[in-house]
Amino acid sequence: MSSDPMTLFAALDPAAHVPPRDSAAAWNDLLAELEVDVPRRSRRRVRSLVAASTLGLVGGAVALVAGTLTVAPLSAAAATLQHAARLDARAATLPALQPGQTLNQVESVSMACEFSSPSVGSAPALTYVSAGSVSSSTDAAGVSSVTISPSAVGTNGGHFATPGDEARWVAAGRPFIPCALGDGANQLIGNAANVNQGSSYGGFAATVSGYGGLGYTLAASTTTIENLVNRVNALPSDPAQLASMLAAGEISPDGTTTNTPHACPLAPNAPTTGCDATQQVQIVAQLLQLPDASAKLGAALYQVAATLPGSQLLGTVTTPLGVSGTAVMVPLGGTNETLELVIDPATGALLECVASAGGTPMATVSYGPLTVSGPTGS
Amino acid sequence: MRRTSLRGDERFELFFKEHFSRVRAYVARRVSPNLVDDVTLAAFVVAWRKFDTTVEPTLAWVLRIASLELRNGARRERRLATIAPGWLEPAAGEVEVIDVEPLREAFAALAESDQEVLRLVHWDQLSRDEVAVILGVSVNAANVRYHRAKARLESRLALGEMLTNTEVHQ
Numbered sequence: 001m002s003s004d005p006m007t008l009f010a011a012l013d014p015a016a017h018v019p020p021r022d023s024a025a026a027w028n029d030l031l032a033e034l035e036v037d038v039p040r041r042s043r044r045r046v047r048s049l050v051a052a053s054t055l056g057l058v059g060g061a062v063a064l065v066a067g068t069l070t071v072a073p074l075s076a077a078a079a080t081l082q083h084a085a086r087l088d089a090r091a092a093t094l095p096a097l098q099p100g101q102t103l104n105q106v107e108s109v110s111m112a113c114e115f116s117s118p119s120v121g122s123a124p125a126l127t128y129v130s131a132g133s134v135s136s137s138t139d140a141a142g143v144s145s146v147t148i149s150p151s152a153v154g155t156n157g158g159h160f161a162t163p164g165d166e167a168r169w170v171a172a173g174r175p176f177i178p179c180a181l182g183d184g185a186n187q188l189i190g191n192a193a194n195v196n197q198g199s200s201y202g203g204f205a206a207t208v209s210g211y212g213g214l215g216y217t218l219a220a221s222t223t224t225i226e227n228l229v230n231r232v233n234a235l236p237s238d239p240a241q242l243a244s245m246l247a248a249g250e251i252s253p254d255g256t257t258t259n260t261p262h263a264c265p266l267a268p269n270a271p272t273t274g275c276d277a278t279q280q281v282q283i284v285a286q287l288l289q290l291p292d293a294s295a296k297l298g299a300a301l302y303q304v305a306a307t308l309p310g311s312q313l314l315g316t317v318t319t320p321l322g323v324s325g326t327a328v329m330v331p332l333g334g335t336n337e338t339l340e341l342v343i344d345p346a347t348g349a350l351l352e353c354v355a356s357a358g359g360t361p362m363a364t365v366s367y368g369p370l371t372v373s374g375p376t377g378s
Numbered sequence: 379m380r381r382t383s384l385r386g387d388e389r390f391e392l393f394f395k396e397h398f399s400r401v402r403a404y405v406a407r408r409v410s411p412n413l414v415d416d417v418t419l420a421a422f423v424v425a426w427r428k429f430d431t432t433v434e435p436t437l438a439w440v441l442r443i444a445s446l447e448l449r450n451g452a453r454r455e456r457r458l459a460t461i462a463p464g465w466l467e468p469a470a471g472e473v474e475v476i477d478v479e480p481l482r483e484a485f486a487a488l489a490e491s492d493q494e495v496l497r498l499v500h501w502d503q504l505s506r507d508e509v510a511v512i513l514g515v516s517v518n519a520a521n522v523r524y525h526r527a528k529a530r531l532e533s534r535l536a537l538g539e540m541l542t543n544t545e546v547h548q
Contacts, residue, residue: 005535006528008481010500015403018411023398027391030419336446358424358446 101377110320112161112364126169127161129320246283249274253283317342317352319366325351342366390429394422397437404441404502408448421447438504438511445512484534492527499524 112129160166235255236242245251248261264275266283275283314327325342336359342352352366402418409417421444428443429435485493498509510520 005481005532006500009485009496009531012481012485013407013501015406015501018403018406018414020399021402021415023395026398026402026415026419027394029415030394030422336443358443359427 104376110364110366112320112361112366126165128165128169129157129159129161131157243280246280247274251283314340319352320364321351321366323351323366327352387426390426393425393429393435393440397440398422400437400502401440401444405444405448407497407501417444417447436508436511438508441502441504441508442512442514480535484531487534488527488530491523492530495520495523495527496531 110129110131112127160169235251235257236245242251245257249264250258250261252265261273263270263273264279266275266279310331312329314329316324317327318324319342323344326345327340327342330339330341331337338356338359340352340354340356342354344351352364354361354364398418401421402414405417405421406414421440424443424447425435425440432439485496488496495509495513498504498512499506504512506517506520506524509524510517513520513523515523
């Protein structure tokens with residue numbers, strides 16, 4: 001045995017401790033899982049590619065760091081996002097409210113998520129589509145409270161993508177479903193033991209494979225979903241300020257903020273201060289997937305997204321809730337992930353957000369028409 | 379064109395059976411044991427979707443897909459194993475007479491990018507061309523990364539030995 005360090009290093013290979021597995025048996029596993037997997041992964045709508053764009057020279061998120069966006073010809077996708085930003089900012093202008101009055105808004109929401117847990121077993125993940133509503137109430141001081149009310153499992157149109165998924169979920173002991181969140185006691189529906197306890201759900205480790213957005217955020221937090229959305233409302237709506245805070249590492253993917261620059265929340269143990277360009281894009285992606293509770297924040301994030309290289313205009317699509325809008329796909333630099341935003345061309349409202357990895361949709365949140373009532377109260 | 383059925387797809391089946399063991403070993407070096415099969419099959423699911431549109435599917439190609447699966451999982455679930463101390467033990471019957479602790483410490487002290495290129499070369503037994511594909515860099519850059527990482531590992535080992543000797547002599 002040589003004592004050459006690299007020979008010794010090679011001998012430390014941890015794979016030597018893993019029992020071998022027959023490839024023919026593994027192939028059968030893959031076949032069995034894809035028998036269920038194939039039909040439910042097909043997209044629910046048809047779209048056509050209208051125009052591909054390259055914003056590569058803009059410098060995207062790098063320019064974000066410097067706070068000086070390079071002037072470059074806008075792509076169709078970027079122009080769409082900027083137009084949406086203007087419309088969304090206009091929509092954020094609330095009517096004058098008197099003290100004691102509130103403005104109330106409500107919209108239906110559909111959330112589709114892929115998830116797994118140790119008890120679910122090997123891939124593929126399960127897919128659940130949850131129906132619910134988002135409602136908000138804003139007072140004269142501009143303070144909003146927002147509530148997301150997902151439906152209980154199997155109610156209000158909520159369903160598993162396939163009967164096979166449902167059967168596997170039941171067999172696994174009804175583990176946590178990221179997009180079919182709680183009742184009034186913040187208890188995750190489907191298993192009485194599944195109380196949100198940070199990264200552990202009733203004994204199920206939070207292994208939410210490939211799921212961005214709500215599942216990720218809640219897995220990293222003990223907050224209720226209501227508090228989560230209030231955090232988003234508290235973020236700056238000024239794009240320059242938002243970009244500055246992102247670069248300084250002051251904004252976490254769940255919307256929490258700090259007042260001083262520190263290590264990027266995505267790499268809290270890093271010796272450097274602030275988030276690099278890729279990390280900023282990843283945080284923006286997470287924030288974009290949060291409920292569109294604040295039109296002002298939506299406008300700021302659209303402007304940020306418009307600077308990202310490689311965005312594509314996908315054309316007009318209809319969401320599962322029957323609402324049509326303009327779809328823009330934004331690639332997340334340095335990863336195989338994309339974020340697809342469907343925007344109401346008339347109002348700038350976010351109609352749907354689809355997070356995909358490797359071309360496969362992982363999480364979809366669709367928003368229905370917004371109903372506004374009020375002002376109400378004295 | 380979207381693929382609709384895996385059953386009867388002989389070309390992909392051959393590809394799967396040829397590379398399954400090495401992809402699984404690659405994953406096993408980077409995640410805890412209970413996730414190895416999940417992540418490996420997930421990587422092949424993605425590979426299957428892209429198979430027809432890929433000019434030349436290779437081991438390096440599917441390993442890059444697996445690396446992206448691991449990276450996504452790590453970011454969202456923090457499941458990427460920092461190699462647990464129990465994992466970094468010598469394989470049975472090979473190096474038991476040598477104290478591997480300094481090497482283990484020196485490796486753990488390296489940046490993740492250095493650790494990864496060393497894993498790819500010495501554990502995954504990949505060529506520089508394959509390493510370059512997985513890391514998404516040029517072959518030349520892969521070479522430079524490897525040699526720098528190796529030098530840093532050896533340097534840390536030497537530093538550790540020097541400090542140990544200093545302690546002994548004090």
